[in-house]
Amino acid sequence: MSRRSSMSDSSPVRLALSDFLLLGLTRLRTKPLRAALSALGISIGIATVVVVTGIPASSQQAVMDELSSLGPDLLRAAAVPDQSQGGTAGLPEASIGMAARIGPVQEASGVANVHATVRRSDKLTDTGTGITVLAGKSNLLGLLGAKLHAGTFLTPANERFPTVVLGAKAATWLGITDLPTGRTQPRIMINNTWFTVVGILARSPLAPDVEQSVLVGWDAARTSLDFDGRPSVVYVRATGPTLEAVRAVLGRTLNPEQPGLVQVSRPSEALAAQRITQNAFSTLFLGLAGVALLVGGIGVANTMVISVLERQREIGLRRALGANRGQIRGQFLTESVVLCTIGGLLGALLGVLGVVAYANAHDWPVVVPGPALLAGIGASIAVGVLAGVYPAVRASLLTPTEALAAD
Numbered sequence: 001m002s003r004r005s006s007m008s009d010s011s012p013v014r015l016a017l018s019d020f021l022l023l024g025l026t027r028l029r030t031k032p033l034r035a036a037l038s039a040l041g042i043s044i045g046i047a048t049v050v051v052v053t054g055i056p057a058s059s060q061q062a063v064m065d066e067l068s069s070l071g072p073d074l075l076r077a078a079a080v081p082d083q084s085q086g087g088t089a090g091l092p093e094a095s096i097g098m099a100a101r102i103g104p105v106q107e108a109s110g111v112a113n114v115h116a117t118v119r120r121s122d123k124l125t126d127t128g129t130g131i132t133v134l135a136g137k138s139n140l141l142g143l144l145g146a147k148l149h150a151g152t153f154l155t156p157a158n159e160r161f162p163t164v165v166l167g168a169k170a171a172t173w174l175g176i177t178d179l180p181t182g183r184t185q186p187r188i189m190i191n192n193t194w195f196t197v198v199g200i201l202a203r204s205p206l207a208p209d210v211e212q213s214v215l216v217g218w219d220a221a222r223t224s225l226d227f228d229g230r231p232s233v234v235y236v237r238a239t240g241p242t243l244e245a246v247r248a249v250l251g252r253t254l255n256p257e258q259p260g261l262v263q264v265s266r267p268s269e270a271l272a273a274q275r276i277t278q279n280a281f282s283t284l285f286l287g288l289a290g291v292a293l294l295v296g297g298i299g300v301a302n303t304m305v306i307s308v309l310e311r312q313r314e315i316g317l318r319r320a321l322g323a324n325r326g327q328i329r330g331q332f333l334t335e336s337v338v339l340c341t342i343g344g345l346l347g348a349l350l351g352v353l354g355v356v357a358y359a360n361a362h363d364w365p366v367v368v369p370g371p372a373l374l375a376g377i378g379a380s381i382a383v384g385v386l387a388g389v390y391p392a393v394r395a396s397l398l399t400p401t402e403a404l405a406a407d
Contacts, residue, residue: 035339038302041295042343042383043350046376050351053372055358062364073106073243074144076207077234077250080261090230091262095254096137099234102253104242109137109144110231111210114221118214119189120174131170132213133190135221143235144207150179151199158198159217162224164188165199169212176200190216193224209233301336301387305394316400325396332395336388337381344380348373 077099079091090112092098100108116133140146141153152158153165171177176186176197186197195216204211221227234254238246243266251262315328352368359366 035342039339039343039346041298042340042380043347045295046344046347046380047351047354049376049379050348050368050373051354051358054351054355054366054368057367057369058355058359058364059362061367062362073237073239075236075238075243075247075250075264075266077236077254077262077264079232079255080263090228090232091234091254093229093231096231096234098253099236099250102236102238102246102249104238104246106237106239107139107143108234108236109140110234111136111140111213111215112221112227112229112231112233114216114225114227116191116225118170118174122189130212131173132209133221133225134210134213134215135218135225135227136165136210136215137218140210140215140235141201143237144204144210146204146207146210147202149200149202151185151197153199153201154215154217160219160223161217162193162195162220163198163217164190164195165201165215166197167201167211167213167215168203170214171200173212188214190214191225195220207235298387301390305391315395315398319398319400328396328398329392332392333385333388336391337384340380340384340387341377344377347380348377351376 077091091110096108096110099105111134114133114135118131118133136154138154138156138159141148149168149171151165154163166174166176174188176188177200179185179197179200187194188197189195195214201210216225218227218229222229234250236246236250247264247266250264251259255262318328352373355368356366358364
């Protein structure tokens, strides 16, 4: 009975997980500067992972919101210059009505380049800004999903008169960026006729040709600018499932005799291409984040190896007092994992703050992918395990006499 009791008393004491955590945190409290510098590499790597996934995700959500509001169901049919006719471009006069009669088409509108000159003042011979004068239909604003920055758009009541609506870029070039109430509305000269500015459009990503143009009413263009009534661009909206079918027949419908002179495009595809480019850069930045994680892991491993060398006497004393090799390994491995976990959590916080700041600066919705956040923290813990394995094994292999005899 006494022999069994003696054998029980000499067996090593089992350490609970909380004991290992206390041991791991003790060294971090006694050497805070070294711990902070070691964790910094991990923090930078995790913050980079969160940022390079969160910013593109926020950008993608902004693009998707913009597409939803501006027109994934929008088609643009533009006239191609006919070289046999001297390079002129134009669709048949009835083409807008023909497009509207296609079954799945919900609405059709169009613009036409009237090849006129815009001047801010009659004292100038030319603006030199490349502003295009477009005749436009009154339903163009709603069909494009565009918005007004100031004033009103063309209406059946004013489109017959010499009134004009400025695109966002054209307004900047002309120096007319607002229409304050209670003041005389500004005027611009188109050819030799004064036109009153009644509205200014906000930015229109799906219609860049409208952004850098001035819009006059269809009837006013006929009476004041010798417009022949032939549109140069026709816009149509169709329901999503039938969009490709409409796209296939639109060219032949608008110009049955020469369908090859009609180029049909989907403006939202340009934004999709932009998104693909952003994804390519995101892949590059994720590679850089991996390098940052690797550098941080090497820094943690270096810290742990130095910690083993500095604490050989402590290791020897613990071994002499009964700590087994497993407990020594657990102590150093816990220190490494705790160090990397703290760095990972701090890096995740910094990454989220970075995404929030960047998205708010660009008026984007804030999107932080949960899987990327969890993967970043998980990667930091994995780095802690890998960086702590060798120092932990090395510490556990020291015998009490070797460790106590170290200088």
